Amino acid sequence: xxxxxxxxxxxxxxxxxxxxxxxxxxxxxxxxxxxxxxxxxxxxxxxxxxxxxxxxxxxxxxxxxxxxxxxxxxxxxxxxxxxxxxxxxxxxxxxxxxxxxxxxxxxxxxxxxxxxxxxxxxxxxxxxxxxxxxxxxxxxxxxxxxxxxxxxxxxxxxxxxxxxxxxxxxxxxxxxxxxxxxxxxxxxxxxxxxxxxxxxxxxxxxxxxxxxxxxxxxxxxxxxxxxxxxxxxxxxxxxxxx
Numbered sequence: 001x002x003x004x005x006x007x008x009x010x011x012x013x014x015x016x017x018x019x020x021x022x023x024x025x026x027x028x029x030x031x032x033x034x035x036x037x038x039x040x041x042x043x044x045x046x047x048x049x050x051x052x053x054x055x056x057x058x059x060x061x062x063x064x065x066x067x068x069x070x071x072x073x074x075x076x077x078x079x080x081x082x083x084x085x086x087x088x089x090x091x092x093x094x095x096x097x098x099x100x101x102x103x104x105x106x107x108x109x110x111x112x113x114x115x116x117x118x119x120x121x122x123x124x125x126x127x128x129x130x131x132x133x134x135x136x137x138x139x140x141x142x143x144x145x146x147x148x149x150x151x152x153x154x155x156x157x158x159x160x161x162x163x164x165x166x167x168x169x170x171x172x173x174x175x176x177x178x179x180x181x182x183x184x185x186x187x188x189x190x191x192x193x194x195x196x197x198x199x200x201x202x203x204x205x206x207x208x209x210x211x212x213x214x215x216x217x218x219x220x221x222x223x224x225x226x227x228x229x230x231x232x233x234x235x236x237x238x239x240x241x242x
Contacts, residue, residue, distance in 0.1 A: 001041075001043065002041070005030065053066060053091075072089055073105060074105070075087060076106060077142075077222075078137060085223070086132070090105070098131075107132055110135075114134040117131075140229070144177070145176060146175070146176045148173075148174050148186065150227055153226065156168075166236070170189070182217060182219075184216045184217075186215075186216070196213060
């Protein structure tokens with residue numbers, strides 16, 4: 001965005017035949033005395049129009065301002081009155097919007113929230129539309145980097161937790177890598193890279209077969225893994241999150 005910095009970086013890049021790895025291997029300075037290094041730059045990025053959320057409207061009801069909702073903050077899973085699972089993907093902006101009006105980012109008690117909302121007139125339509133149905137019952141939420149025990153039978157899981165059998169639990173311990181609607185990726189907890197390349201080629205199937213990655217693309221598949229959310233303390237203790 002800064003034209004001066006843009007020119008300085010472009011000149012450095014040109015000196016190295018447009019090879020950024022070589023061009024920026026050494027610091028770039030904004031002043032001739034080489035005292036102030038350029039550490040970060042602000043760039044203009046054009047967002048996808050369809051993802052923008054209306055923020056402000058004029059007197060005629062026309063939207064005059066938008067906001068980029070950002071990445072997904074969490075996925076919440078509920079059970080409706082018929083016993084069917086319902087997924088709700090909440091963006092970072094929606095989570096912030098809820099908190100601004102005193103509503104939890106992760107709604108675990110929809111009926112209580114709606115009872116309180118009915119007594120207020122300061123809740124925007126965008127916030128109301130993002131909330132779960134009043135009759136839904138909260139089951140589970142997932143956020144990036146949360147830890148889960150997967151693919152353990154209930155009795156085995158309970159025994160391992162009671163006995164603090166971390167050796168057994170560690171075999172089933174996964175981190176939430178990324179989330180999108182109807183698509184969740186879990187990475188085995190000892191994996192330090194999210195790359196799934198073998199001999200230079202991406203092979204998600206092989207990563208899944210050897211247990212590095214678990215990709216879930218339906219709620220039924222998720223609950224077939226018997227997910228249990230856990231917390232890892234600084235001492236490495238595994239504690240269940242209710």
